[in-house]
Amino acid sequence: MIEAARGNIVDIVNLKMYFPVRRGLLKRKIADVKALDDVSFSIRPGETLGLVGESGCGKTTVGRCIVRLYRPTGGIVMFEGADISHSGESDLRQIRRKMALVFQDPYSSLDPRMSSGDIVGEPLKIHHLVKSKKEYDERVAELFIMSGLSPDMTDRYPHEFSGGQRQRLSIARALAGDPSLIVCDEPISALDVSMQAQILNLLQELQSKNDRLSYLFISHDLLAVQYISQRVAVMYLGRVVEISDAGELYANTLHPYSIALLSAQPLPDPVAEEKRHRIILTGDVPTPLNPPAGCAFHPRCPRAKKECSESVPPLRDAGGGHFVACHCV
Amino acid sequence: MERLLTVSGLTTEFRTERGTVKAVNDVSYHVDEGEIIGLVGESGCGKSVSQLSVMQLIPNPPGKIVAGSVEFEGQDLLRYGRESREMCAIRGGRISMVFQEPMTSLNPAMTICRQMGEVLTEHLGIDKAEARERSVDMLSQVGIPDPGKRADDYPHQLSGGMRQRVMVGMSMLCNPKMIIADEATTALDATIQAQLLELMYEMVNKYHTALVMVTHNLGIVARYVHRVNVMYAGRIIESGTVRELWANPMHPYTEGLLKCVPKLGERLVPIKGMPPSLINRPPTCPFLPRCRLRQKSCFEEPVPELTHVEGDHYTTCRVRLEGLTDD
Numbered sequence: 001m002i003e004a005a006r007g008n009i010v011d012i013v014n015l016k017m018y019f020p021v022r023r024g025l026l027k028r029k030i031a032d033v034k035a036l037d038d039v040s041f042s043i044r045p046g047e048t049l050g051l052v053g054e055s056g057c058g059k060t061t062v063g064r065c066i067v068r069l070y071r072p073t074g075g076i077v078m079f080e081g082a083d084i085s086h087s088g089e090s091d092l093r094q095i096r097r098k099m100a101l102v103f104q105d106p107y108s109s110l111d112p113r114m115s116s117g118d119i120v121g122e123p124l125k126i127h128h129l130v131k132s133k134k135e136y137d138e139r140v141a142e143l144f145i146m147s148g149l150s151p152d153m154t155d156r157y158p159h160e161f162s163g164g165q166r167q168r169l170s171i172a173r174a175l176a177g178d179p180s181l182i183v184c185d186e187p188i189s190a191l192d193v194s195m196q197a198q199i200l201n202l203l204q205e206l207q208s209k210n211d212r213l214s215y216l217f218i219s220h221d222l223l224a225v226q227y228i229s230q231r232v233a234v235m236y237l238g239r240v241v242e243i244s245d246a247g248e249l250y251a252n253t254l255h256p257y258s259i260a261l262l263s264a265q266p267l268p269d270p271v272a273e274e275k276r277h278r279i280i281l282t283g284d285v286p287t288p289l290n291p292p293a294g295c296a297f298h299p300r301c302p303r304a305k306k307e308c309s310e311s312v313p314p315l316r317d318a319g320g321g322h323f324v325a326c327h328c329v
Numbered sequence: 330m331e332r333l334l335t336v337s338g339l340t341t342e343f344r345t346e347r348g349t350v351k352a353v354n355d356v357s358y359h360v361d362e363g364e365i366i367g368l369v370g371e372s373g374c375g376k377s378v379s380q381l382s383v384m385q386l387i388p389n390p391p392g393k394i395v396a397g398s399v400e401f402e403g404q405d406l407l408r409y410g411r412e413s414r415e416m417c418a419i420r421g422g423r424i425s426m427v428f429q430e431p432m433t434s435l436n437p438a439m440t441i442c443r444q445m446g447e448v449l450t451e452h453l454g455i456d457k458a459e460a461r462e463r464s465v466d467m468l469s470q471v472g473i474p475d476p477g478k479r480a481d482d483y484p485h486q487l488s489g490g491m492r493q494r495v496m497v498g499m500s501m502l503c504n505p506k507m508i509i510a511d512e513a514t515t516a517l518d519a520t521i522q523a524q525l526l527e528l529m530y531e532m533v534n535k536y537h538t539a540l541v542m543v544t545h546n547l548g549i550v551a552r553y554v555h556r557v558n559v560m561y562a563g564r565i566i567e568s569g570t571v572r573e574l575w576a577n578p579m580h581p582y583t584e585g586l587l588k589c590v591p592k593l594g595e596r597l598v599p600i601k602g603m604p605p606s607l608i609n610r611p612p613t614c615p616f617l618p619r620c621r622l623r624q625k626s627c628f629e630e631p632v633p634e635l636t637h638v639e640g641d642h643y644t645t646c647r648v649r650l651e652g653l654t655d656d
Binding site: 054055164194195196220222261263264266273281284 | 518520521523526527546547549550572586591599
């Protein structure tokens with residue numbers, strides 16, 4: 001479907017990730033949770049791909065498969081042109097210098113017993129990126145400044161920082177190995193509005209200084225995703241239902257789920273809100289343990305027809321690189 | 330419209346080892362009957378504590394309401410004790426509250442029906458059979474499918490959205506005059522959040538109930554709220570109708586907050602710095618260290634009271650009120 005083009009930072013092809021559900025004394029496998037089913041997309045150098053969807057739709061699992069915290073059940077993960085789907089730990093160690101993760105909760109993702117300088121500098125040691133103590137100190141200070149922190153704070157511990165500052169620490173650590181990909185998993189969801197804006201701007205600034213740095217920006221905040229991403233993928237229950245350039249996706253939304261998701265996001269503008277037609281979906285998100293047959297969205301879809309409950313719609317090009325998986329479009 | 334609630338000069342303190350925290354500092358606002366008002370601000374600004382103070386749900390010690398009055402339907406609630414019979418009748422009866430976490434605010438060991446029934450038997454003194462009937466009826470009103478069967482479920486058997494529907498239903502049981510929704514939809518997914526907000530909006534309109542929406546989501550405020558109070562570091566720093574505030578914010582914090590929300594084609598302008606610590610705060614404007622409009626006099630004078638600008642618009646920015654800037 002989406003060809004693995006040359007020079008992409010990430011290509012994932014028909015990625016599947018099933019988690020076994022075990023029950024009983026013998027822990028016999030009784031079913032699979034299909035967290036990801038047939039997901040394919042690419043991330044180009046210097047690009048930000050936004051990944052949106054509701055909780056349990058598999059967005060975090062995608063991120064974790066790409067950095068190979070999970071071994072995918074099927075499909076291929078390519079990083080900078082090399083297939084890493086089945087690489088062993090020693091190979092991954094090399095590769096992971098070039099990829100980094102920033103997590104949602106800056107309170108639990110930093111080791112409380114390490115000083116902030118050690119947190120940021122640890123990857124430098126692990127990957128042998130510095131030769132002397134002096135070089136180490138200089139590099140840590142440089143990373144602090146890049147992330148908008150003062151280098152005289154290296155002796156402080158995480159609890160002495162505010163939420164926004166801790167997220168800056170996570171970003172500084174992520175930058176240590178000079179990565180080509182940072183997977184940002186809900187990096188601003190736990191922060192206050194004014195801190196969110198600071199972090200979004202920091203991420204953009206870093207990218208403008210390094211044109212090979214790409215982000216996978218996972219979030220449920222459609223406004224933040226629209227602000228920071230060049231391309232956006234919408235996920236529902238383990239599948240990508242729509243993927244396109246950000247401008248095109250927001251201006252010309254095709255999939256009924258994406259339309260509902262956009263409509264559910266209140267706009268911070270009372271004048272625009274008054275004129276807006278709201279689409280309120282009925283029902284809950286189904287469990288991925290037992291997803292509906294056919295298109296997983298059809299029980300909640302206002303446009304569902306007979307075909308939708310029978311076969312899974314493939315992701316196909318609706319023109320101009322705008323891919324959508326829907327029978328009705 | 331009839332005045333329902335008038336809060337004036339409300340001040341709540343917490344004693345800590347490092348000093349006294351004025352979590353709510355001289356807060357005054359009002360709610361009219363059937364009105365939807367918003368209370369916005371960032372975490373730690375005192376929006377929840379102010380609402381818990383109105384309900385007298387502040388644990389004492391360490392917390393204490395040290396000043397102010399809360400006039401609800403002509404009676405000053407602060408005159409009654411925390412555990413007094415009058416206060417217990419008001420809580421859940423005349424004013425009810427919906428919290429963020431439906432899993433922690435519902436009792437996991439009681440069925441939905443028993444918890445809802447308890448509200449009715451406690452406040453209205455009706456018998457169990459009728460309480461059940463009314464609870465099931467309310468469950469169907471808040472859109473729970475198959476309410477007769479679901480009533481006998483325990484909270485863990487329901488999804489997050491369903492649980493919050495139960496909470497909304499429970500808050501409406503005694504037909505209260507006012508509901509306080511404290512980040513009631515924050516923990517939910519986008520499409521479920523939209524369902525719940527729409528449900529609450531319909532319910533309060535149907536029963537002419539006033540609604541105080543405590544939130545940090547400016548989108549929700551813009552969509553549902555008529556009048557909004559902006560809180561910062563324990564104070565209401567600006568107040569007005571949403572339209573007026575959005576079009577013409579007077580306080581630099583309000584202005585900054587509105588510019589922090591991503592909009593298409595506009596660059597984000599974050600507010601520099603961080604919210605101040607609330608321990609032993611000086612009486613000057615709390616936004617002073619981050620303010621881009623500050624003048625010399627701001628460092629010397631205490632922060633002005635919420636002052637009338639025009640219509641429903643009130644602000645505490647000295648610089649804007651006295652026209653001290655060039656722009």
